[in-house]
Amino acid sequence: MAGPVRGPVSDDLLREVLEANLVIPREGLATLTWGNVSGLDRERGIYVIKPSGVPYDELAVEHLVPVEVETGRVLAGDLKPSTDSETHRLLYLEHAGLGGVAHTHSTYAVSFAQAGRPVPVLGTTHADTFNGPVPLTRHLTADECARDYELNTGRVLVEAMGSRPGGDALDVPGALVAGHGPFTWGPSATKAVEHSVILEAVAQMALHTLALNPAATSPGHLFERHFTRKHGPDAYYGNPDRMVAAARA
Amino acid sequence: MAGPVRGPVSDDLLREVLEANLVIPREGLATLTWGNVSGLDRERGIYVIKPSGVPYDELAVEHLVPVEVETGRVLAGDLKPSTDSETHRLLYLEHAGLGGVAHTHSTYAVSFAQAGRPVPVLGTTHADTFNGPVPLTRHLTADECARDYELNTGRVLVEAMGSRPGGDALDVPGALVAGHGPFTWGPSATKAVEHSVILEAVAQMALHTLALNPAATSPGHLFERHFTRKHGPDAYYGNPDRMVAAARA
Amino acid sequence: MAGPVRGPVSDDLLREVLEANLVIPREGLATLTWGNVSGLDRERGIYVIKPSGVPYDELAVEHLVPVEVETGRVLAGDLKPSTDSETHRLLYLEHAGLGGVAHTHSTYAVSFAQAGRPVPVLGTTHADTFNGPVPLTRHLTADECARDYELNTGRVLVEAMGSRPGGDALDVPGALVAGHGPFTWGPSATKAVEHSVILEAVAQMALHTLALNPAATSPGHLFERHFTRKHGPDAYYGNPDRMVAAARA
Amino acid sequence: MAGPVRGPVSDDLLREVLEANLVIPREGLATLTWGNVSGLDRERGIYVIKPSGVPYDELAVEHLVPVEVETGRVLAGDLKPSTDSETHRLLYLEHAGLGGVAHTHSTYAVSFAQAGRPVPVLGTTHADTFNGPVPLTRHLTADECARDYELNTGRVLVEAMGSRPGGDALDVPGALVAGHGPFTWGPSATKAVEHSVILEAVAQMALHTLALNPAATSPGHLFERHFTRKHGPDAYYGNPDRMVAAARA
Numbered sequence: 001m002a003g004p005v006r007g008p009v010s011d012d013l014l015r016e017v018l019e020a021n022l023v024i025p026r027e028g029l030a031t032l033t034w035g036n037v038s039g040l041d042r043e044r045g046i047y048v049i050k051p052s053g054v055p056y057d058e059l060a061v062e063h064l065v066p067v068e069v070e071t072g073r074v075l076a077g078d079l080k081p082s083t084d085s086e087t088h089r090l091l092y093l094e095h096a097g098l099g100g101v102a103h104t105h106s107t108y109a110v111s112f113a114q115a116g117r118p119v120p121v122l123g124t125t126h127a128d129t130f131n132g133p134v135p136l137t138r139h140l141t142a143d144e145c146a147r148d149y150e151l152n153t154g155r156v157l158v159e160a161m162g163s164r165p166g167g168d169a170l171d172v173p174g175a176l177v178a179g180h181g182p183f184t185w186g187p188s189a190t191k192a193v194e195h196s197v198i199l200e201a202v203a204q205m206a207l208h209t210l211a212l213n214p215a216a217t218s219p220g221h222l223f224e225r226h227f228t229r230k231h232g233p234d235a236y237y238g239n240p241d242r243m244v245a246a247a248r249a
Numbered sequence: 250m251a252g253p254v255r256g257p258v259s260d261d262l263l264r265e266v267l268e269a270n271l272v273i274p275r276e277g278l279a280t281l282t283w284g285n286v287s288g289l290d291r292e293r294g295i296y297v298i299k300p301s302g303v304p305y306d307e308l309a310v311e312h313l314v315p316v317e318v319e320t321g322r323v324l325a326g327d328l329k330p331s332t333d334s335e336t337h338r339l340l341y342l343e344h345a346g347l348g349g350v351a352h353t354h355s356t357y358a359v360s361f362a363q364a365g366r367p368v369p370v371l372g373t374t375h376a377d378t379f380n381g382p383v384p385l386t387r388h389l390t391a392d393e394c395a396r397d398y399e400l401n402t403g404r405v406l407v408e409a410m411g412s413r414p415g416g417d418a419l420d421v422p423g424a425l426v427a428g429h430g431p432f433t434w435g436p437s438a439t440k441a442v443e444h445s446v447i448l449e450a451v452a453q454m455a456l457h458t459l460a461l462n463p464a465a466t467s468p469g470h471l472f473e474r475h476f477t478r479k480h481g482p483d484a485y486y487g488n489p490d491r492m493v494a495a496a497r498a
Numbered sequence: 499m500a501g502p503v504r505g506p507v508s509d510d511l512l513r514e515v516l517e518a519n520l521v522i523p524r525e526g527l528a529t530l531t532w533g534n535v536s537g538l539d540r541e542r543g544i545y546v547i548k549p550s551g552v553p554y555d556e557l558a559v560e561h562l563v564p565v566e567v568e569t570g571r572v573l574a575g576d577l578k579p580s581t582d583s584e585t586h587r588l589l590y591l592e593h594a595g596l597g598g599v600a601h602t603h604s605t606y607a608v609s610f611a612q613a614g615r616p617v618p619v620l621g622t623t624h625a626d627t628f629n630g631p632v633p634l635t636r637h638l639t640a641d642e643c644a645r646d647y648e649l650n651t652g653r654v655l656v657e658a659m660g661s662r663p664g665g666d667a668l669d670v671p672g673a674l675v676a677g678h679g680p681f682t683w684g685p686s687a688t689k690a691v692e693h694s695v696i697l698e699a700v701a702q703m704a705l706h707t708l709a710l711n712p713a714a715t716s717p718g719h720l721f722e723r724h725f726t727r728k729h730g731p732d733a734y735y736g737n738p739d740r741m742v743a744a745a746r747a
Numbered sequence: 748m749a750g751p752v753r754g755p756v757s758d759d760l761l762r763e764v765l766e767a768n769l770v771i772p773r774e775g776l777a778t779l780t781w782g783n784v785s786g787l788d789r790e791r792g793i794y795v796i797k798p799s800g801v802p803y804d805e806l807a808v809e810h811l812v813p814v815e816v817e818t819g820r821v822l823a824g825d826l827k828p829s830t831d832s833e834t835h836r837l838l839y840l841e842h843a844g845l846g847g848v849a850h851t852h853s854t855y856a857v858s859f860a861q862a863g864r865p866v867p868v869l870g871t872t873h874a875d876t877f878n879g880p881v882p883l884t885r886h887l888t889a890d891e892c893a894r895d896y897e898l899n900t901g902r903v904l905v906e907a908m909g910s911r912p913g914g915d916a917l918d919v920p921g922a923l924v925a926g927h928g929p930f931t932w933g934p935s936a937t938k939a940v941e942h943s944v945i946l947e948a949v950a951q952m953a954l955h956t957l958a959l960n961p962a963a964t965s966p967g968h969l970f971e972r973h974f975t976r977k978h979g980p981d982a983y984y985g986n987p988d989r990m991v992a993a994a995r996a
Binding site: 032105108113117141145207210 | 276371372373374443446447450453454455457458459460461462465467468470471472473474478485486487
């Protein structure tokens with residue numbers, strides 16, 4: 001099933017998407033077969049995503065499903081893509097900057113989604129990655145659940161992203177679907193699932209912080225400082241070449 | 250002790266029940282020797298269950314205890330079945346669809362059982378598997394504790410299942426015994442203990458959700474959608490053949 | 499340092515005490531060098547205890563310190579016994595049924611000790627082992643802290659045990675020192691630390707239960723049933739020979 | 748890059764700092780590349796610190812960055828030091844007793860920092876290491892965030908340490924930066940990160956204790972006893988030679 005059939009997608013992308021999916025069980029972001037990560041080759045208009053219902057400890061490059069972004073058509077293989085594939089697809093269609101999308105059922109992020117609360121910015125751990133609260137979508141209507149449910153899930157995510165004035169999709173690379181759980185994204189599959197890891201960590205901290213102080217808050221200038229020291233033209237965190245190397249390792 | 254003595258039960262069932270029991274320590278659903286899983290050969294009228302008090306890291310196929318469903322008679326071996334064996338037996342007798350039963354002392358599910366609260370449906374992680382709240386039994390009376398305690402535990406579980414109008418045992422494949430802990434079930438031992446894993450995950454999410462929002466709720470149409478995309482005639486989640494293969498691997 | 503010097507203590511006891519101490523890091527009951535377990539040879543009037551401040555991953559039989567119960571005199575070796583040794587000693591002196599004592603800094607049991615609350619009986623997981631609440635000592639006075647602090651810690655433990663009317667030390671094999679943490683005991687070092695494992699599990703469940711329902715309670719007849727199915731003349735849990743074998747393995 | 752270039756720093760210090768950094772992922776004190784530990788050679792006026800953004804599982808002695816304490820000048824190598832390096836430097840400049848500094852994003856310590864609460868002394872686990880509450884800094888002003896942010900973070904830490912009357916930096920070897928997280932220190936890198944481990948453990952216990960009893964408290968004489976049995980001229984905990992050996996192993 002490998003090779004020519006899947007011709008259009010590079011081996012690098014396949015390997016990256018496989019590795020990114022395996023972060024989910026390794027970091028405890030979901031149990032069983034839950035969760036999925038995809039990575040996009042925007043030039044070719046194809047994304048590669050985890051198949052539906054395959055256990056992580058069996059998952060191999062051959063199982064990954066290539067999907068045409070424009071149409072949702074499966075391009076190779078005999079496995080179905082993740083049921084959430086259409087949500088990924090809509091995010092790629094709507095936001096040109098996305099190269100990867102991840103969906104998990106991580107405990108604390110799901111708890112905020114179920115509680116109907118965005119994850120507030122309570123500290124620099126959050127601000128290092130998310131330049132504002134991690135937003136919460138509205139609930140889908142009965143009609144939106146009945147038809148094109150997964151595509152509509154993508155639509156309410158896009159709505160929630162847009163509700164941040166002037167927001168770029170990568171400024172706050174994640175959101176919570178109300179009553180469901182987190183989606184995160186980034187310039188690559190690697191970064192997308194890394195944002196899932198971070199979102200879970202900051203959601204856990206936020207829950208404990210609110211238990212200690214329901215009115216917890218910190219000044220915005222602290223958070224701006226942290227976001228800008230990692231992102232944008234004045235960033236000075238990290239040794240960029242090494243980080244890319246690590247992501248590719 | 251293996252082979253002919255245990256003749257009536259297939260090696261496949263024995264191996265499946267062993268594997269299903271080993272999920273309990275691996276997933277942290279109980280410490281020490283707590284917990285037990287059984288699997289049923291309904292045609293032969295025999296279920297196989299973990300012995301009482303044997304440590305998981307010693308447990309082998311030879312230790313599993315075959316029990317006659319109709320009578321509770323141990324059919325082979327010199328080990329006693331789990332003390333909870335009679336609870337399993339009653340569930341098999343009362344619900345024709347069950348092929349496996351699991352009992353754990355997982356932290357969060359037990360906490361709901363001790364708190365006297367069903368696990369409410371607060372999100373799609375729950376609704377993917379449990380088509381409604383995970384019910385709570387009434388407390389056993391002093392008489393029910395004094396005689397046939399374990400059989401009576403099965404009876405209150407059956408009562409609690411029945412309290413869901415029109416409910417099928419597999420629609421909500423688990424319940425909490427008040428002041429005790431969770432029992433889950435399924436078409437096989439593998440599925441029964443998988444439901445224990447899921448119940449613990451959703452119980453933890455529910456506890457955190459209620460801490461963030463004691464009045465948390467989401468619309469029922471979202472949950473229906475999730476249950477039906479995984480179950481029933483219109484299910485479209487998973488790659489069924491692969492999942493069966495994985496369960497048998 | 500081994501062999502003749504330590505002559506009076508059997509190799510079996512040394513190995514059992516070593517193994518029992520290693521349960522502490524393996525089960526996450528303490529970090530760093532915290533915690534200690536001892537085992538008693540009552541006939542010879544000697545107990546063997548972990549040395550003070552030795553990391554668990556270096557701990558070997560040769561490091562264990564034999565102490566005379568009657569006097570507290572160290573009988574061999576050049577390592578100091580755990581600073582809590584005198585607390586163990588007092589428990590052995592006061593309760594003839596004890597063959598092992600364990601002390602940990604496990605998170606949830608410590609939290610109850612710091613909160614000044616006994617661990618209430620909220621479910622069968624607790625009742626299977628502890629036939630009543632796990633009691634809390636009174637605070638030590640300034641004088642009791644200033645002189646013979648560790649011995650006085652043993653004394654308030656004995657007081658707390660005695661406050662249960664008609665109690666046998668093994669009916670509720672553990673207690674919390676106020677502002678400090680748990681001590682547990684049993685007929686052997688193996689059982690003593692097993693009770694530490696169980697206490698931590700039930701303390702965690704109790705904390706979550708109280709979060710879900712501050713007034714949680716269940717009928718006493720359920721708990722009696724569970725304690726008596728595991729303990730006393732009518733016990734029917736477990737396959738006793740195998741369990742002893744496992745403890746000795 | 749090794750050897751002569753880095754000449755002034757001993758191999759022992761490099762190895763200790765590497766090991767101390769690896770405690771962070773092993774003990775779960777941070778995810779991804781978060782956190783950093785440094786160790787000081789006070790005689791030579793050089794400290795060695797983790798580079799910025801290098802994954803822990805790639806980290807090697809060659810990546811560590813030597814920095815001149817007086818000036819902040821990087822003395823060798825082509826990697827940038829941790830972004831928090833200036834905070835470490837200020838602590839070394841201001842407190843002559845420090846030989847190591849650690850910074851983590853551990854969940855519970857961060858939660859107190861975000862909640863704007865010091866970690867109160869609620870039990871002996873805390874008092875064994877921290878002779879008083881773990882203080883919280885004031886928030887940095889917008890100006891302090893805009894210029895020399897990391898140096899100013901060190902300054903508010905020093906302020907917070909000084910607010911303890913008569914305090915020695917090693918009496919309470921750690922503090923929380925408001926809205927950010929914990930810094931800990933000690934006579935060596937090994938001890939600095941050990942204090943991070945302990946701070947996280949006691950912060951978790953404190954959070955659970957406050958959930959069980961918001962007014963929890965214990966008498967100061969108990970805590971004094973515990974601090975003095977481990978520290979100062981009358982200390983009697985541990986077998987000092989072995990502990991040093993272990994720290995060097």
